[in-house]
Amino acid sequence: MLAGLLFLIPATFFFVGVLRDRRRLSNAVWLGIALVMLLLLLAEAGRDNPLLSLPLVLAFMLAVLGLLLLPLALLANGMVMLRREGRSLGNLLSLLAGLALLGEMVYFGWGITQPNDWIRGSAFGLFLVSAYIAFLFVSLLLYSVIYGRTGRRHGFDGIVVLGAGLIGDRVPRLLANRLDRGLRLYHREREAGRSPVIVVSGGQGSDEQVSEAFAMSRYLLERGVPEDDVVLEDQATTTEENLRYSKALLAERGLNGRVVAVTNNYHVFRTAVLSHKQGLRLQVIGAPTAWYFVPSAFLREFVALLLRNPVVHGLACALLMAGGLALTQIG
Template identity: 90%
Template structure:
């Protein structure tokens, strides 16, 4: 009974948050808590029911194996990123995360067996901090998938395409995927009798020959979109500016109805969170991304979401670390 209640409370908060606003960051946390409580509920039910306990045990074994193999998978992905995308901090995230996770596992296995209370306490504390970060990561990943696969898919007055880096003056595959997704939305609404406007948003970087917006407009014009249906926004340098400037341009044209922003799938939920922060009413839809690019890209998005609340997460990690040290001192 208690396990069922512990599941229903966070599940209720999750459902309420989704109904109120799908872009709330807390929805991801309530989803994670609900899933943890659901596992506890199933574990309790499995004590008296083999039909439940066997699948639960299998899921647990698979989860443990997945956790053990995760550092190796991240290391392999990091090497692929370096080979295909070059050296940069963003491209190194998978490699660094894999090394950090592997190092934490080795330290925990070594530290827990040491006679020193401080070493054992630090090993336990680091394990708790890692579990906390893993919980947030999995929760955000799952909710990002849910957000990206739900919501309206047609009937828009404005379609905002967020810019990405160019190769000289050419549109690279990452940005082309966004434009192709916007084209599908545009053509679907045109066939239904609507007249959506596409806003291409992105300024000019230091290593780019033209603005991202200009290159995107040329791409759309070459694909057959009439020039009057493409609006140029070539001043934005961040996602926040992409959203704010584009919405202002649509408002100038009297288009204050349904608006959708198009970006890559790994970037969808953070874009939605940023739009909510700015008080903008819009939906975000994702375009496909090369498989090898997704882990590093989502890790970058995860870090960007974490640093939005540094005090909260810093205090949580410090408390968990102190708790691990306290456990060995009490014993």
């Protein structure tokens, strides 16, 4: 009874939050809590039901195996990123995350066997902090998938394609995927009898020969989009500015109706969260991304979302670390 109630409470908050606004960051947290409570509910029900307990045991074993293999998978992905994308902090994230996980596992296995209470306490504390971060990561990942696969897919007056880095003056594959997705939305709206405009948004970086918006507009014009249907926004340097400046340009044209922003799939939910924070009403749709790029890219998005509330997450990690130390002292 208690487990069922503990599941229904976060599940209710999750569904109410989704109905109010799908772009709320809290929706991901409530989803994670509801899933944890559901697992506890199933575990309680499985104690007297072998048909239910066996799948739960198998799922637990697979989860443990996946956890053990995750650092190796991240390390392998990090090496692929370095080889294909070059050295940068963003490209190193999966490699660094794999090393951190591997180090934490080794330290936990060594620390809990030590007679020193402070060493054992720090090992327990790091385990709790890792569990907290893993909970947030999985919750955001699951909700990002849900958000990206639901919502409106047609009936837009404006299509905003967010910029990404150029290679000189050339549109790379990552950005081309966004533009191609925007093109498909544009043609779908035209076939339905509507006349949407495409806003291409992105300023010029220090290593770029032209603005991202200019290169993106050229890409669209070469593929048959009329010049009158393409609007350039060439001042933005961040996602927040992409959204704000593009919305303002659409408002100047009297297009205050439904707007969709197009970005890569790993970037969808953070873009949605930023639009919610700015009070902008728009849908966000994702474009495909090369498989090897997704882990590092989503880790970057995850870190960016955590940094939106550094005090909250820092305090939570400090309390968990202190809790691990305190449990050891009490024991």
